[in-house]
Amino acid sequence: MTESIAIQDMYDEPAAHCYGCGRLNDVGYQIKTRPDGETTLTEFVPEPFHTAYIDSTYGGLIASIIDCHSTGSAAIFAMRAEGSTIGSDPAPRFVTAHLEVDYLLPTPLAPIRLVGRATEIKDRKVIVETELWVDDRVTARGSAVLVRIGSE
């Protein structure tokens, strides 16, 4: 059951106002990232006005949701590496030091799935690689370096 809890719902209050993923930011995207087997999953539906060219999703939005998906994924992967339980143990917080996005194809203005994998977990640093899927195609890839903050 705990596997269905979104990591962002476990962030402490100072981190809960993020425009991308804060549950207390009423006008933000409020993305939710959950463990999904060995990977992480974020699902997001762009609004009709989130356009680049009409019918494609704005690249800045893609970078934004990859960013928050990556910080959330880093927290999930770090907790797993430490044997912590998502939903009961405190969630660590990560910030983005470096973000890269490769735009491979136009992303249709349609439901998006972000799949995250950790390629490095070391001390306070986690690297998360992300595939952005629409239907059966990967239209963008992300890579982010996340750094743990706060006391622990």
Add this chain to the structure above:
Amino acid sequence: MTESIAIQDMYDEPAAHCYGCGRLNDVGYQIKTRPDGETTLTEFVPEPFHTAYIDSTYGGLIASIIDCHSTGSAAIFAMRAEGSTIGSDPAPRFVTAHLEVDYLLPTPLAPIRLVGRATEIKDRKVIVETELWVDDRVTARGSAVLVRIGSE
């Protein structure tokens, strides 16, 4: 006088609906990028809700405005390289193939200046490096690979 015209106001209609820089997207950011000597300049004021932690600007927004600033800057640099005049000649359109952002410091929730430089202009490809300034500090750096689209 033509130097004060924003490149985004010269985009043809299909490109004018972008959430980041389209003049016809009523709910978007509508950023404006102008030539500024040898560089390009975009000024942007985040809204109070564009937060990461409270008092800092959301990293996804930073990536977004660097993205659109970079496509606009690529058009400006390409036009200059070709001897075209911004404001009277048609503006070429570029899309982002690759975007990188280094988050160097927390960016205060305050007016932002993006300064762009071209480091490569070759055939249909332009590389734009961006500094993000708040007051007298660079808090983030961007690098983008832009590819020209459309007929010319």
